[in-house]
Amino acid sequence: MAIIINDKTRVVVQGATGKQGSFHLSQMLAYGSKVVAGTSNGKGGQTVEGVPIFDNAFAAMDAVQPDASILFIPAKGAKDAAFEAIEAGIETVVIITEHIPVHDAMEIMAMAKAKGTTVIGPNTFGIISPGKCKMGIMPNSIFLPGSAGVVARSGTLSYEIVYNLTNSGIGQSTVVGLGGDRVPGLSFIELLQQFEADPETDSVVLVGEIGGSAEEEAAEFIKTMKKPVVAYLAGKSAPPGKRMGHAGAIIERGKGTLEGKVKALTEAGAKVASLPWEVPALLTGNRV
Amino acid sequence: MKLFEFQAKQLFAQYGIAVPKGKVVNSPEEAAEAAREIGPAVIKSQILSGGRGKAGGIKFSDTPQEAADAARSILGTDLKGFIVDTVLVEQKIKIDRELYLAITIDKGTRSPILISSAFGGMEIEDLPEEKLVKYTIDINLGIRSYLARDLARRLNLSGGLAEQAADIIVKLYKLLREKDAELVEINPLVISGDQILAADGKITIDDDALFRVGDSVPHTEERTELEQKAAALGISYVQLDGNIAIMANGAGITMATLDILKHYGGSPANFMDAGGGAGVEATAKALEILLSAKPKAILVNIFGGITRCDDVAKAFSMVKKSRGIDVPMVIRLVGTNQDEGVKILEEVGINSYRTIQEAVEKVVEIVNG
Numbered sequence: 090m091a092i093i094i095n096d097k098t099r100v101v102v103q104g105a106t107g108k109q110g111s112f113h114l115s116q117m118l119a120y121g122s123k124v125v126a127g128t129s130n131g132k133g134g135q136t137v138e139g140v141p142i143f144d145n146a147f148a149a150m151d152a153v154q155p156d157a158s159i160l161f162i163p164a165k166g167a168k169d170a171a172f173e174a175i176e177a178g179i180e181t182v183v184i185i186t187e188h189i190p191v192h193d194a195m196e197i198m199a200m201a202k203a204k205g206t207t208v209i210g211p212n213t214f215g216i217i218s219p220g221k222c223k224m225g226i227m228p229n230s231i232f233l234p235g236s237a238g239v240v241a242r243s244g245t246l247s248y249e250i251v252y253n254l255t256n257s258g259i260g261q262s263t264v265v266g267l268g269g270d271r272v273p274g275l276s277f278i279e280l281l282q283q284f285e286a287d288p289e290t291d292s293v294v295l296v297g298e299i300g301g302s303a304e305e306e307a308a309e310f311i312k313t314m315k316k317p318v319v320a321y322l323a324g325k326s327a328p329p330g331k332r333m334g335h336a337g338a339i340i341e342r343g344k345g346t347l348e349g350k351v352k353a354l355t356e357a358g359a360k361v362a363s364l365p366w367e368v369p370a371l372l373t374g375n376r377v
Numbered sequence: 378m379k380l381f382e383f384q385a386k387q388l389f390a391q392y393g394i395a396v397p398k399g400k401v402v403n404s405p406e407e408a409a410e411a412a413r414e415i416g417p418a419v420i421k422s423q424i425l426s427g428g429r430g431k432a433g434g435i436k437f438s439d440t441p442q443e444a445a446d447a448a449r450s451i452l453g454t455d456l457k458g459f460i461v462d463t464v465l466v467e468q469k470i471k472i473d474r475e476l477y478l479a480i481t482i483d484k485g486t487r488s489p490i491l492i493s494s495a496f497g498g499m500e501i502e503d504l505p506e507e508k509l510v511k512y513t514i515d516i517n518l519g520i521r522s523y524l525a526r527d528l529a530r531r532l533n534l535s536g537g538l539a540e541q542a543a544d545i546i547v548k549l550y551k552l553l554r555e556k557d558a559e560l561v562e563i564n565p566l567v568i569s570g571d572q573i574l575a576a577d578g579k580i581t582i583d584d585d586a587l588f589r590v591g592d593s594v595p596h597t598e599e600r601t602e603l604e605q606k607a608a609a610l611g612i613s614y615v616q617l618d619g620n621i622a623i624m625a626n627g628a629g630i631t632m633a634t635l636d637i638l639k640h641y642g643g644s645p646a647n648f649m650d651a652g653g654g655a656g657v658e659a660t661a662k663a664l665e666i667l668l669s670a671k672p673k674a675i676l677v678n679i680f681g682g683i684t685r686c687d688d689v690a691k692a693f694s695m696v697k698k699s700r701g702i703d704v705p706m707v708i709r710l711v712g713t714n715q716d717e718g719v720k721i722l723e724e725v726g727i728n729s730y731r732t733i734q735e736a737v738e739k740v741v742e743i744v745n746g
Contacts, residue, residue, distance in 0.1 A: 164585065190586035191482055192516075192557050198487040199516045214682075228682040228713060243629020245680050249733075252680070252711075269628055271559075272487045298629055301484050323632035326639045327648070334613040334628025334650040336585070337484070342502055364640065365633055366734065 091218035091263040092283040098222045101126040101155035103170050110161035111137050113226055120223040125153040146177035157181040159224045168193035175206045183224050184210030194272040208274025213266035214244035235260015238284035241296035242267050249365050250296055257369035262290040269335030277307035285314050292317045299324030300338040304350040308357035318359040319371045322350055378582045381423045383465045384595035385578035392548045395574045399467035405445035411466040412444030419467045420447040424459035425599055432456050475565035480553045489514040495532045497565035520550040541573045556594055557586030607666050612651055619644030622672035624651050626684045634678045643741040646672045660692035674705045676740045678733055681712025690721035697725045705743045709736035
């Protein structure tokens with residue numbers, strides 16, 4: 090089962106002939122993802138690593154019916170590429186691109202909502218259902234199939250957490266990156282709902298950070314969950330008013346502090362780790 | 378990118394939103410000159426922060442002499458961490474009522490949101506929820522005039538004032554969209570007789586959209602010299618006040634590295650996300666930026682994914698050989714090509730650790746003794 094993507098997912102890579110696109114296409118193939126197509130305007134008919142390239146998402150849809158798309162398109166063209174994927178009828182669009190203007194992101198989300206498309210990102214490391222399918226830029230070696238769901242805002246920090254889980258023998262059902270931008274396609278709540286409903290997931294790890302109120306909103310849902318939730322949050326030492334790398338990681342006008350998030354999650358019944366390597370123990374002490 | 382009040386007002390005026398008559402000056406003499414033209418005036422320090430009034434950054438004058446004195450007392454002072462080098466000399470206006478009006482980005486609904494209140498003038502955070510009027514805006518529809526008129530009604534305006542307010546709302550939204558703004562705020566929006574004016578304003582432009590709106594908006598620079606240098610290399614770097622320089626790859630893990638360092642009693646000198654997939658050259662330049670801030674030690678936390686450990690190690694080895702590294706350096710290195718990386722570092726006499734815990738304990742021991 091896992092969530093959103095599984096061993097049946099047919100993947101198209103948009104921007105497949107670029108440096109990033111072609112490298113990660115080969116990495117995803119190596120992991121075992123079913124990459125059925127790539128797109129690159131004007132390069133239809135070519136192949137990358139044996140995968141057929143089409144001019145656009147419409148042509149790919151006509152020929153090989155992908156379910157999910159992953160975008161390696163520079164920020165200036167990302168909105169158009171996302172629109173193209175949504176319009177072509179692709180169900181899930183993963184946007185790796187960072188620095189997409191926030192107005193473009195809002196337009197993408199509005200169109201996705203109207204068409205019923207799931208958008209992951211922008212500025213995400215992607216999504217992986219270990220042993221089944223990887224759509225993203227994460228290292229292939231650190232994941233272990235299992236039953237802990239992981240949802241994170243940040244890439245390398247979630248690798249750190251997953252690495253700790255895997256070394257402790259705790260496998261993962263699906264690991265999802267929401268992305269570090271101001272307007273992400275999915276929120277913690279939407280992922281928590283899916284993990285709660287997924288029979289292959291028995292617990293959830295939430296990796297959050299300062300800025301916005303996504304963790305506080307997630308806490309409201311955690312109150313209603315049966316599966317245990319362990320959280321780790323970054324940014325305790327961040328000064329207010331400074332963007333800590335991610336566009337969304339900023340304490341503005343007293344909002345988005347770590348203390349507020351830890352309090353909300355703890356009160357909702359989640360266990361909050363103060364250090365990343367405490368997560369596995371909190372999880373095993375907590376497993377149903 | 379935050380804009381100064383006078384820059385925000387330039388954009389308001391450009392979009393047909395009325396603002397008080399004013400002049401931007403840099404000296405007491407110019408302030409007097411401006412006041413002669415304008416009459417009784419408000420002398421407002423121009424800094425990229427709110428709460429200027431309370432901090433003494435806003436003064437009033439009835440004569441050119443008073444304007445000069447006010448400017449003299451403000452210019453060159455440190456207000457909320459900013460040295461004031463510019464003041465706005467602005468016509469004093471009669472205030473009948475103060476409203477609040479802003480449009481910003483709502484993360485929850487992934488849409489623009491209009492927030493307003495019939496009770497303006499104070500910080501919006503201090504207003505109770507029931508005194509706010511909010512509309513989530515469908516980005517495909519924008520603000521239509523019926524919505525603007527309804528809002529004017531809910532702000533208890535009627536007749537000509539309601540029409541003016543509705544017009545301002547439509548124009549403010551147009552400005553938000555066309556200039557890729559994350560925030561446009563008028564506080565207070567002042568009713569002065571039969572006219573409505575933007576008496577103060579804040580605008581934040583999306584940094585990620587400067588490639589397309591950069592030429593049509595005023596610019597400001599809040600970053601330190603090192604921060605600008607890092608940004609030019611595509612590295613996000615924030616200067617902090619501690620003594621241990623930090624480098625990591627990825628925003629989240631960099632924040633976590635700072636937190637862990639503080640947890641063990643260390644004090645970070647900066648936030649530096651050298652980026653995922655940074656190559657040898659970029660990593661070497663990043664290290665040079667850290668060294669130029671003269672820290673007591675450097676802590677590096679690399680979880681190699683697309684970033685290759687051997688590339689990072691080569692960069693450090695290169696810097697060590699070319700210019701020398703005169704402060705202790707503690708490195709945590711795991712992930713892609715880890716063994717090659719560790720070996721390269723050993724060859725130049727740099728030890729590395731496999732867990733962040735060990736690395737942090739070590740660096741704190743070196744610095745704090």
